[in-house]
Amino acid sequence: MPQRFWxxxxxxxxxxxxxxxxxxxxxxxxxxxxxxxxxxxLRDGVKKGDGVLFYHSSCAVPGVAGLCTIAREAYPDPHxxxxxxxxxxxxxDPADPRWLLVxxxxxxxxxxxxxLERIKATPALAKMDLLRRGNRLSIQPVTPAEWKxxxxxxxx
DNA sequence: GCCAACGTTGGC
DNA sequence: GCCAACGTTGGC
Numbered sequence: 001m002p003q004r005f006w007x008x009x010x011x012x013x014x015x016x017x018x019x020x021x022x023x024x025x026x027x028x029x030x031x032x033x034x035x036x037x038x039x040x041x042l043r044d045g046v047k048k049g050d051g052v053l054f055y056h057s058s059c060a061v062p063g064v065a066g067l068c069t070i071a072r073e074a075y076p077d078p079h080x081x082x083x084x085x086x087x088x089x090x091x092x093d094p095a096d097p098r099w100l101l102v103x104x105x106x107x108x109x110x111x112x113x114x115x116l117e118r119i120k121a122t123p124a125l126a127k128m129d130l131l132r133r134g135n136r137l138s139i140q141p142v143t144p145a146e147w148k149x150x151x152x153x154x155x156x
Numbered sequence: 157g158c159c160a161a162c163g164t165t166g167g168c
Numbered sequence: 169g170c171c172a173a174c175g176t177t178g179g180c
Contacts, residue, residue, distance in 0.1 A: 009165095009166090011166090035175075036175090037175095057165080057166060057167085058165075058166050058167080059166095062166080062167070116167080133172095133173080134165095134172075134173040134174060135173090135174090136164080136165045136166070136173075136174065136175085138165090
């Protein structure tokens with residue numbers, strides 16, 4: 001059992017849970033975190049074996065699509081040093097990398113997407129970070145109780 | 157260190 | 169495409 005739980009947002013038009021299932025070893029580096037708070041969470045909180053809710057954002061039906069585990073803990077994101085990358089950061093210093101990423105492995109798809117609408121309608125999930133006004137963090141902590149409730153709703 | 161301007165996120 | 173909310177930047 002994972003020790004801690006997180007929610008990672010991704011736009012399915014860019015990278016969906018099915019894309020992750022189709023990836024080699026169902027694993028991908030979680031690219032492009034360029035927010036300091038999210039970076040600090042990756043650095044200080046996210047450990048190998050932790051559970052991840054894969055959340056689809058900016059799409060027709062936002063919601064949790066599947067479950068993942070952390071396959072590799074934080075390491076420097078190579079894209080920050082690549083001038084051709086969208087994630088290039090001219091201020092990043094190879095001797096002191098500014099941005100990190102973790103590897104995420106797909107575990108299983110939920111039988112049905114746990115939609116944002118459903119999360120909002122579920123009292124046990126009323127305190128999820130996701131629902132906090134104006135919260136745009138792409139990486140958020142999830143409590144064990146919330147994790148359990150999402151799994152139940154999703155038919156896992 | 158303030159704060160206005162600007163860019164991004166993400167639901168709708 | 170709109171817009172609210174928030175983060176970042178840069179002039180002073």
